[in-house]
Amino acid sequence: MECRCPHVARSRWWRGSGSGTRWGAGEWASYDGRVSDIPPDLARLRSSIDNIDAALVHLLAERFKCTQAVGELKAAVGMPAADPGREEAQVARLRALADDSGLDPQFAEAFLNFIIAEVIHHHEHLAGGS
């Protein structure tokens, strides 16, 4: 039986070869009899990704609560929605944090720009601008 799963020794799952086994090609089976069309290590990683995504959504919700308050404050005191100096400092800081944590700094910058564009859109809406 051919096994192509790179972590079979740890996960104790086998991939079917399509002949001579009780599971087909493209299926994985554990010693305790479970059969799945998803490699078990992939299922484990996807579970972690789902947990991280839930945390990201909740952090983004909290971030938007803060930026909503910033928008209301800026509108109340007549400050412009965008602040290029602040955004430049944020980008530089996040690129450095990304570099330290093994994230592509270019992606971190694109990510921040993606969020800031949404925030400015909200602020302009609050200020009654375009």
Added chain:
Amino acid sequence: MECRCPHVARSRWWRGSGSGTRWGAGEWASYDGRVSDIPPDLARLRSSIDNIDAALVHLLAERFKCTQAVGELKAAVGMPAADPGREEAQVARLRALADDSGLDPQFAEAFLNFIIAEVIHHHEHLAGGS
């Protein structure tokens, strides 16, 4: 002296009117003598945003470690980089989580698509695809 700060009673900061005060228009001063061109509530909110952004960057770094492992696993067993069924389930789940936490579900979906596009790009690179 005109004060336009909406939270002055709590923050005990005053905004200068530009006449008859020792700070200018567009400056805020506290009772302990600090002067700043940033309203203190804005400084406080920005500090929270910076903390949240640091957490987001570290979570994204962890997420990319997972998706990097997914990409290597998929390349090893010959699975395609993209998985429309999985992505559809992720979008539906994150929209529901966003709705529960007060985040715009449309933004949550755009955010996930933004990340997935980057991940697929990495997976295709690992698989030697376009």
